[in-house]
Amino acid sequence: MSDPTIRGQAWDIIESVLDDATPQSEWAREQLRSQMESHPGNPERALLEHLIATRSITGEQSDASGLPEANLPSPDLPTPDEDYGTTVLFTRRSRRRIEAILGDRMLLTAFQPIHELSSRNVIGVEALTRFVSDDGASADHWFNEAASVGLGPDLEFAALQAALVAAEQLPENVYVALNLSPATCLDPRLRAFVEQSQLAVDRIVIELTERLAEDQYGPVVAALAPLRMRGLRVAVDGAGAGFGSMSQVTHLSPDIIKLDRNLIAGIDQGAGQKTLGAAMVEFARQIGADLVAEGIETQDELTAIMELGMTTGQGYLLGRPSVQPLDWAAWRTPAEQEASVSGSASPAT
Template sequence: MPKWWLLVIIVMETGVALAVGLPIVIGEEPWDAFGWPVWIPDVTALLVVPIVVYASFSLVRQQLRERAQASQAKRLMDTVLTTSREWLWAIGPDGRFTFSSPACVELTGYEPSELLGRHVGLIIDPDDLADALELRNSNQDADAGWSGLHAVCRRKDGSRVLVDVSGRSLSDASGRPNGFEGTSRILDPGMTDALAAGEIKSRIEEVLAERSLLTAFQPICSLETGSIIGTEALTRFLDSPGLSPEAWFVEAAAVGLDVDLEILALETALATAIGLPSTLSVSINLSPRACLDARLPDILANSGISTERIVLEVTERHQVIDYGPLAAALAPLRHSGLRIAVDDAGAGFASMRHILLLKPELIKLDRDIIAGIDTDPGQRALGAAMVGFSREIGAGLVAEGIETEAELTAVSRLGMTAGQGYLLGRPSVEPGDWAQWGEPQPDEALVGRGGDLDESEGR
């Protein structure tokens, strides 16, 4: 019986009992007008009482049953969260984790408590995630959620794994976007069966044969003058089945085609960079293994781009056991004017080894350090240390992933002189945008946001 019916019965029968009992209490006979015997109200009252008691008992029993069911459901949910190998997560509208199940330890290396309140950029590159989501949402109803989205997850130890992401967008009561929730699981191409590996290899070989890559450029800005001083080349795949660009390279590595794919991306970027203003530098990502490829010197020499404008960003994509051959391969290129940058500095131990052993001209601070640097004293302290370290070794410092005014203010106050991120400029494939980057920029765009941090801000 529904709970509300029990309440109705209790109210009605209590009313009857009062209608009968109250006149008796005040010495009147409620049934005199009808000529009924005096014992009728007594019997009626006696009959009503057990009915009310039964109804009350039924209501209490139903409430206890519902509580038991709710408790059982909670235990089952706790069991799912504890034992499931799929990582359940929720992200707020600011891109920070609001929930994380224990499975995150296996997938990311972080405890749930370490992720709560941290930006998703800690483990997944926001650009890669945005690209994959844009493609996925263009092929299906975004409100219905998505599945089969592949992205590269950066673990706590600096290693990277390919993950399959499913989820849906959240909205608040007014219909405004309010974050995301979903699940993720490890999708390691190296562990796929022969059929899947064959499909990956065939797909990448098709890209190599058709040279079906596109290059977007993202501006790098001087935080002192507000002018655009360079660009970073970002590879885009024309035929991407829900994969982020980084995921393509991870899959290529699983089938032994990663260096070939990187070389194609390099050639595409250099050919496209002809359309950039000649005053801007061009930063291109290369793994240590690709830097050792015999084709690299000729590609750079015949690119039509002055080597003084080219910056090779050495990534953590491959582990370096012996830095001797790598340094030797880069030496003649650097002698010709090419500069070396270490990408994602601070994301893992490998990037710091790159800095110490390659002695780069530029250091690019990882988004993990920049995201929330305005509110986290530890991140500010690390940022300040990197500013001092870069000055000591004579390297330039670029803050990557600046997305808010507060982050821009914080890095400027710490003494960082160059920055990159959505706040300063999004990646573009449009030559019209590139042409504008070569024009003088208004100084007030960025100047004046520096200054010393107050002692209370924990410099």
């Protein structure tokens, strides 16, 4: 099992350097062995001194006649006691971790149901990525780590592919909301992924998970336009959380507006939240968008939003995310469930 501590990460990197038997790395291996002998039992210090000596952090060429003394860190670098390792020293390990996930497809898809509130029928799901790892890190951690080493879109596409394959087991009346960043929406691979999916394009919703910069609106709208013409829908997440979220709504003209959990939490007791919620209902009606209330956790919240005219929602009160196909099958409408039971009970001919 991998050790997630800084010391464990240092050992992982040291071992990978020493395991590299290519002639080009011989000098680096000797340098690292020397530093380990100078700092026995302190792999973090040995690794830092090795990196200083080889100038791998600053990108400068090594000068054999002027290497820093083993006991004196370079004046423009943090000392080994500072939390520098997780952001710079272990970039190589982070990249290896993400590449291992991409190579082995060590991820699953959980679907959280989105309900029509009056009937409680499931009309859609949000696809949420779950990582098969031994360190318990959240999905956000993995995606942030991937972005930090330039593999953000690659990991999102791996999650997208897993979700599209899993979605083939969902009831046919259910749409699938896929969380994507603006960078992935601009990636030319997205169109091929959607078009090659077994899922009908009009069942796919692209849910933007990040705020767009001002200069991204035009390119993102243009990139998604061909797919939207074929029925793909766009959702904006976190609406009602501030000016930035509403700016996205006005620029992107989304098909679905997802209200932020911070607006829904305690809305049954907050007069200001109710006023804003009612305004969002009318705003969505005016622009022809569906409104989804996110994060419904209490019966009082559910009652309040329905009284405001909200018709669609998701949250732990209505259904938790699940990776189990048996749970997904239960999201059929009563008519579909009856038809399924009748079909399975038909006598053989």
